[in-house]
Amino acid sequence: MAAEELPSEFDVVILGTGLAESVVAAAFSRVGQRVLHLDRRSYYAANWASFTFNSLLSWIQQHHEEPQPEELHDWSSLLEEGEELIYLSNTDSASVRNLQVFCFTSEEDEEEEAQSPDAPNTTEEESAGDAVKETSETESAGFNSKYEETNQKPEEEEEQASQTEGEEPEADQPTPTAAQSQSEPTKKKISYAQLVKEGRRFNIDLVSKLLYSRGSLVDLLIKSNVSRYAEFKNVTRILTYRHGQVEQVPCSRADVFASRQLSVVEKRKLMRYLTSCVEETEEQRAYNGRPYLEFLCDQQLGNNLQHFLLHSIAMVTEDTPTEEGLASTRHFLRCLGRYGNTPFLFPVYGLGEIPQCFCRMCAVFGGIYCLRHSVTCLLVEKETNRCKAVIDSRGQRISCSHCVVEDGFVGADRKRLATPTRFLSRAVLITDGSILPSNSDQQVSMVTVPPVAAGCPTVKMVELCPSTMTCMPGTHLVHLTCQSVGSAFEDLSPVVTRMFRTPQSHDQEKNPSVLWCLYFNMADGSGVKGHDLPSNVFVTFGPDGALSHEHAVSQAESIFKKILPEEDFCPPAPNPEDIIYDGENTSTGGEEEQSLQTEE
Numbered sequence: 001m002a003a004e005e006l007p008s009e010f011d012v013v014i015l016g017t018g019l020a021e022s023v024v025a026a027a028f029s030r031v032g033q034r035v036l037h038l039d040r041r042s043y044y045a046a047n048w049a050s051f052t053f054n055s056l057l058s059w060i061q062q063h064h065e066e067p068q069p070e071e072l073h074d075w076s077s078l079l080e081e082g083e084e085l086i087y088l089s090n091t092d093s094a095s096v097r098n099l100q101v102f103c104f105t106s107e108e109d110e111e112e113e114a115q116s117p118d119a120p121n122t123t124e125e126e127s128a129g130d131a132v133k134e135t136s137e138t139e140s141a142g143f144n145s146k147y148e149e150t151n152q153k154p155e156e157e158e159e160q161a162s163q164t165e166g167e168e169p170e171a172d173q174p175t176p177t178a179a180q181s182q183s184e185p186t187k188k189k190i191s192y193a194q195l196v197k198e199g200r201r202f203n204i205d206l207v208s209k210l211l212y213s214r215g216s217l218v219d220l221l222i223k224s225n226v227s228r229y230a231e232f233k234n235v236t237r238i239l240t241y242r243h244g245q246v247e248q249v250p251c252s253r254a255d256v257f258a259s260r261q262l263s264v265v266e267k268r269k270l271m272r273y274l275t276s277c278v279e280e281t282e283e284q285r286a287y288n289g290r291p292y293l294e295f296l297c298d299q300q301l302g303n304n305l306q307h308f309l310l311h312s313i314a315m316v317t318e319d320t321p322t323e324e325g326l327a328s329t330r331h332f333l334r335c336l337g338r339y340g341n342t343p344f345l346f347p348v349y350g351l352g353e354i355p356q357c358f359c360r361m362c363a364v365f366g367g368i369y370c371l372r373h374s375v376t377c378l379l380v381e382k383e384t385n386r387c388k389a390v391i392d393s394r395g396q397r398i399s400c401s402h403c404v405v406e407d408g409f410v411g412a413d414r415k416r417l418a419t420p421t422r423f424l425s426r427a428v429l430i431t432d433g434s435i436l437p438s439n440s441d442q443q444v445s446m447v448t449v450p451p452v453a454a455g456c457p458t459v460k461m462v463e464l465c466p467s468t469m470t471c472m473p474g475t476h477l478v479h480l481t482c483q484s485v486g487s488a489f490e491d492l493s494p495v496v497t498r499m500f501r502t503p504q505s506h507d508q509e510k511n512p513s514v515l516w517c518l519y520f521n522m523a524d525g526s527g528v529k530g531h532d533l534p535s536n537v538f539v540t541f542g543p544d545g546a547l548s549h550e551h552a553v554s555q556a557e558s559i560f561k562k563i564l565p566e567e568d569f570c571p572p573a574p575n576p577e578d579i580i581y582d583g584e585n586t587s588t589g590g591e592e593e594q595s596l597q598t599e600e
Contacts, residue, residue, distance in 0.1 A: 016406025050352025208479035234340030292325030
């Protein structure tokens, strides 16, 4: 509806399409509220978005360019008696900064092109150049076209796989020095031109998170029936980095007994400890306020078990209070076994699918969507201090009862910052192999990297394989996240050079090579900020540094309950086959404990 005039009256106007805004939009629409959902960007999900490789290059270029603020118009002529205007920010606030890109692979591989019997007439250099030029065109602005693009990917993957099978024997001969696993033939070097050419096979998330199998987001996906719009894969293993090596963490009963890293005595101690953690005891309460590491030491657990429990199961620091460490351990244990041997799930095609799934639910129940459409100001009634309407960039006055605004839309003059904004450090790597090769090429790994030196942060790493539909065959996509101490490059490059092969690495011949990487800092949305806004305007915040999605879901539910306290939050949507059109009651069938669509 970008070129048409929008309807002039809604119950709720929502600005921004991040996860919290998308969930609250779906919740309002589901209970019959008239919802207008706008975003000035050309893509869904804001800082929760997933990009193809070419679209990510375009996004990087936009952030390197000087922002061009829209011209402010004077809409005071639209005011009625007793009204005033609050102007919103007309550019994205600096929620992303310090972008640095490195390419460690060749621009093109002439040798590979000459040897490939199926090479197309167009050279890879030309293909890469064309792809980069068309970057802005390849990014899908519409919701449906995003799904059309992703739905084609399995077919493209099969076609590529059949081509690769035919090329492997020839390509393996001239590259005997390429990185390889013990049981696989030598892999051919992947060039930057190939990354660009196969760019649509990548779905690269701006934020790195996982879904706890018994977390609030999974429960909400099941309850609301939004889970039918997405597919999920189990995270297959939990890893940790210690003594310069990557090790698998035994966390389930099966893993503990199958582990070769632990002695029989350690296995018994670990099982006894995990069993004792399930219920809170007086002994545990006696350690409240004291470091969790002290509690673990007093349980007579060795260094191996202390490391696994602290960094990879509780995923806390040495200074974390015991009560928090035990709560995190219990949550980890509760989530085990629901869908697999680890507590975590990951959405196929990336985390950017989740906000879009909730947007789809909102649209199904009558919500109206418009991208590349900005709101200039809020129209406020002075006497009641309530927002009566919004005015868009075309000067249309749109009445509303409530307004939900992403923090980035709020002008600096309306923010009450008690403390400076905190930031997260992020790195995205495209590598040519896994950090812990195995017989399976379907591994999705969660890795915890303890501080590499005093004063350095703990780093959470997620390694994704091609079956997650986030990277092309022959590569892995690696996400690293930590709380910012300096720039993302300063915080994360020491971890990258230790665990991967780059030009700066030494004695890392066995490690996978980094082909391309991006570093950037992103604002941490968990900082509580005050705003000087009308009483019926609610502000949402972007991604936080936690591994889970609790922060975004709790924001959405809190806003919904403040506006409609008597309504159910995201009640189940009826299945199409259950809808009865003869005037009888519509069934909202389905047990709440239904399973998500997961792949092994």
